[in-house]
Every structure is written in C-alpha cells, then in structure tokens.
Amino acid sequence: MSSLFADHLSAVLWAGALLGLGYGMIAQWSRFCLLRGLVHRWQQNDGRRLRAFALAMAVALIASQGLAWYSGIDLQRTPYHPNGLPVIALILGGLLFGYGMTLANACGARSLVLLGTGNLRSLLVLLVLGISAYMAMSGVLAGFRLWLEDLYRLSLPATDLTVLTSPLGLDPPTGRLVIASLLSLVLLVWVVSSQALRSSPRDWLGGLVIGLMVAAGWWITGVLGADDFDPVRLASLTFVAPIGDGLQYLMLSTGTSLRFGVSVVAGVVIGSLLMALLTREFRWQSFNGPDHTGRAITGGIMMGVGGILSVGCTLGQGLSGFSTLAISSVLVLAGIVGGARLAVRVSGPDTP
Numbered sequence: 001m002s003s004l005f006a007d008h009l010s011a012v013l014w015a016g017a018l019l020g021l022g023y024g025m026i027a028q029w030s031r032f033c034l035l036r037g038l039v040h041r042w043q044q045n046d047g048r049r050l051r052a053f054a055l056a057m058a059v060a061l062i063a064s065q066g067l068a069w070y071s072g073i074d075l076q077r078t079p080y081h082p083n084g085l086p087v088i089a090l091i092l093g094g095l096l097f098g099y100g101m102t103l104a105n106a107c108g109a110r111s112l113v114l115l116g117t118g119n120l121r122s123l124l125v126l127l128v129l130g131i132s133a134y135m136a137m138s139g140v141l142a143g144f145r146l147w148l149e150d151l152y153r154l155s156l157p158a159t160d161l162t163v164l165t166s167p168l169g170l171d172p173p174t175g176r177l178v179i180a181s182l183l184s185l186v187l188l189v190w191v192v193s194s195q196a197l198r199s200s201p202r203d204w205l206g207g208l209v210i211g212l213m214v215a216a217g218w219w220i221t222g223v224l225g226a227d228d229f230d231p232v233r234l235a236s237l238t239f240v241a242p243i244g245d246g247l248q249y250l251m252l253s254t255g256t257s258l259r260f261g262v263s264v265v266a267g268v269v270i271g272s273l274l275m276a277l278l279t280r281e282f283r284w285q286s287f288n289g290p291d292h293t294g295r296a297i298t299g300g301i302m303m304g305v306g307g308i309l310s311v312g313c314t315l316g317q318g319l320s321g322f323s324t325l326a327i328s329s330v331l332v333l334a335g336i337v338g339g340a341r342l343a344v345r346v347s348g349p350d351t352p
Contacts, residue, residue, distance in 0.1 A: 012225040012232050016260040019220060020267020023213055023237065027113045027268075028275040030206025032056070034314040035101050035110065038340050051190065051197045052207035057322055058187035059211025064236075064323035065180040067215050069173070073222035076159060077234050079311050080326035084153030090328050092148065093309025094317075094335020095342070100302025102343035103295045107314045108239035108303060112265060116272025118284045124293070125300040126243055132304025133244040145309060160325040176325055183325075213237060214319050221260055235260055236323070238316030239268075240307030295347075310335065 005011040026032070030052070037050030068075050075081075101107040104125045106114055111129070114122040135141045156163050158172065161183075165175035191197060197204050217236030225232025242261030249262050276282040287293045307313045310332040312321050318336065321329030 008225055008227050009230070009232065012220055012260050013258055013263045015220045015224055016217075016263035017267040019213060019216055019237075020264035020269075021271035021274075022267075023109075023210065023264070024113055024116055024268035024271025024273075025275040026206055026209050026213075027109070028117065028272040028281075029279070030202050030210075032206045032210055033106070033110045034318060034336075035105070035107060035340060038337065039102075039344065042341070042344060046196070047194060048197045048200050048203045051194050052203040053318070054187045055191045055197075055204060055207035056211040056214075056319055058184040058191065059208055060214035060319045060323040061180050061187075061325070062184045063212055063215035064218055065176060065325075067218055067222075069177075071219070071223050073218060073234070075218065075234070075324035078321070078324055078326070080317065080321035080324055080328050081159035082153075082311075082328065083159070084155055085159070085327060085331075086149040086152070087154050087331065088152050089145070089148040089309045090311070090331045091335045093306045093311070094332040095339035096302045096306025097310055097313060097332075098306075098336035098339025098341075099343040100299040100306055100339075101314070101336075102299070102340045103347060104299025104303065105296075108243055108307065109237075109268070109313065109315050112239065112243075112268040113272040116269045116274075117276040118282050120284065120286045121292075121296055125296050125303075127247070128297050128300030129240070129304040129307075130244040130247040132301045133240050133308050134248070134304075136305045136308035137241065137244070141305060145305075148309065156327065159327060161327060161330075162325070163327070179325060211319070214315075214323050217264075217320065218323075225260070232260060236320040237264065238312050238320055239265065240304065240313050240316060244304070306339075 005014065031049070032052060033049065034053045037053050040046040041050045064075065067073060104111070106122060106125065108129055111122040111125045115126060136145050157166055160176065161179045162172045162175035165178055170178065214236050218234070221232045221235050238261065242265050245259055246262045246265045249256060249258060273282070310317060311328060312332060314336060317329045317332040322333065
C-alpha cells in the first residue's frame with residue numbers, strides 16, 4: 001500500500017475514481033436506470049431493466065453482507081441507520097425525488113452518465129440538483145429539513161430489518177444473514193424467471209456488475225480507508241450530496257479537501273465519456289424548448305431537496321442503503337417508486 005499511495009486517503013480517492021470510471025462505462029453500455037425500468041414496465045410491459053435493477057439489489061445485498069461478515073465492517077455506521085427514524089422526511093423525500101427524476105428524465109447517477117455522452121440537458125439538471133442539495137443540507141432550506149426530520153421520529157429496537165427476526169430470538173448477525181438470504185433469494189427468483197432478461201446480456205450483466213460495485217464501495221471506504229486515527233467515512237455509491245460536494249470542490253478546491261464521493265462522481269463522467277467515444281455514441285444534445293427546460297429545472301430542484309430529505313437516491317438508498325438492510329431504504333425506495341408513478345400519471349415521462 002505505502003509503495004503505491006502516499007497514505008490511505010490517497011488510496012481511497014484513487015480507488016473511488018476507478019470505481020466511478022467503471023460505473024460510468026458499464027452504466028452507459030447497459031443503460032442501467034431505475035426510471036427507465038419503471039416506465040418501460042408501466043407503459044410497454046417490458047420489465048427487463050426493472051429486473052436488472054432488482055438483480056443489482058440482490059447482488060449488492062449478498063456481496064455487501066458477505067463483505068461485512070468477512071471483514072468486520074459495521075454497515076450500521078452508515079447514514080442509512082438513524083437512531084430515530086424520521087419517517088415523514090424519508091417518505092416525503094422519496095416522493096419528491098421520484099417525481100423529480102421523472103420530470104428531469106433521469107436521476108442524479110443517470111444524469112452524470114448522460115453528461116458524459118454530450119447531453120447538455122443533464123448538465124443543467126446536475127447544477128440545479130447540486131445547488132438544491134446544499135440548500136437543504138446547510139442553506140436556506142436546512143431549517144425546514146430539520147423541522148421535517150423532527151416532526152415524527154419512530155423509535156425501533158433496531159435500525160435494520162432485524163426488527164423482524166429479533167422476536168424470534170435471533171441475534172442481530174444471524175438475523176441479518178437470514179433476512180439477506182431470503183430477500184436475495186426472492187429477488188433472484190423473480191429476476192431469472194424472465195426469459196426476456198435472460199436473453200439480454202446487456203441488462204443482466206449491467207445489473208450484476210453494478211451490484212458488485214456497491215460492495216466494492218464499502219470495501220474501499222471500510223477496508224482500504226480504515227485507519228485508527230483518521231478513518232474514512234463509510235460510504236458507497238450515492239449521487240446527491242456528492243454532486244453538491246463536487247460543485248463546491250470545483251469552486252473552492254484550494255480551501256477544501258477532496259472526498260471519496262467527489263472522486264466517484266468525476267470518475268462516472270469520465271467513464272461514460274470514454275464508453276460513448278468508444279461506441280461512437282457521443283453527440284451534443286440540448287433542450288427542445290422552454291417547457292423542456294422548465295421540467296429539467298423543476299426536476300433538479302425536487303431531486304436535490306428530496307435526496308437530502310431521504311438521505312439518498314435510487315442508488316444511494318435503493319442499492320447502497322438496501323445492501324445494509326436499512327429500514328430507511330425500504331421507505332425511501334417505496335417513496336421514489338410512488339413519486340415516479342404519480343409523475344407519469346400527472347405529467348407523463350419526459351421523452352423528447
């Protein structure tokens with residue numbers, strides 16, 4: 001380690017950039033996207049991309065729980081496990097994020113990938129999302145966020161799904177093993193039951209690799225970034241606060257330090273750009289008119305604020321948080337799907 005990097009922080013940053021690079025390339029190649037999966041299922045009865053996302057959930061859960069058992073990483077130390085569950089803030093945040101990503105035609109992660117292909121619409125979405133996220137984290141909306149979080153907090157015996165197994169007398173580690181096994185089995189059975197997905201390597205391979213990347217994120221920050229005096233904050237793939245952090249770093253790099261999430265964000269854009277160039281899919285794209293622009297701006301605001309309220313996005317809560325068996329992730333993912341469904345019915349998907 002010491003022969004390759006100056007310290008463990010440098011190792012984490014470089015590894016994060018490589019993780020983002022890999023994600024950008026595979027997500028661009030496979031078109032991995034929860035929103036597209038939902039819209040295709042609802043409007044075209046095509047569930048391949050939705051099942052690909054479910055495959056990523058199952059793989060992320062199995063790999064992350066296996067990593068935690070083997071390495072001793074405590075996945076309960078992540079932001080997805082608050083002591084008092086801010087139920088209203090989580091569900092409302094999920095609804096806002098789901099509605100916003102439908103208006104903007106992409107979540108934060110997908111917008112980063114699209115930016116690498118020359119999509120200027122995504123650039124505007126990302127700028128608005130990042131600014132809105134910081135407004136909710138520490139800006140003019142921070143007071144409102146804190147009020148919502150304190151409006152109702154649910155106290156439970158555990159912050160993860162072991163609340164379902166503790167009445168059976170199972171200790172937390174055993175409970176996590178049982179629940180992770182059952183959930184992953186259910187998801188995998190549903191995934192492999194689709195002939196359409198089995199015959200589409202682009203979809204199932206994308207879901208498989210991205211699921212493994214979630215566990216890789218935990219390994220980078222939890223094992224590679226472990227240090228007795230200056231440990232790296234435990235994190236994996238998530239793209240709301242890191243987009244805001246990235247904008248801040250671009251403006252204040254001489255006065256702030258580079259973080260794991262920012263290096264991942266940069267890697268995603270570069271990886272997507274490389275894949276788009278290799279496959280000759282890079283082309284400049286812009287808006288069709290004022291209405292299109294307005295949807296993108298509104299969607300970016302809703303995703304930025306909603307993503308901070310819900311402590312994550314489609315990947316942050318839907319994959320990374322879910323891989324820790326967090327109760328908050330179940331609530332947020334339900335909210336995101338509900339918000340997207342409502343947006344499709346009220347406004348229709350943005351398909352310029």
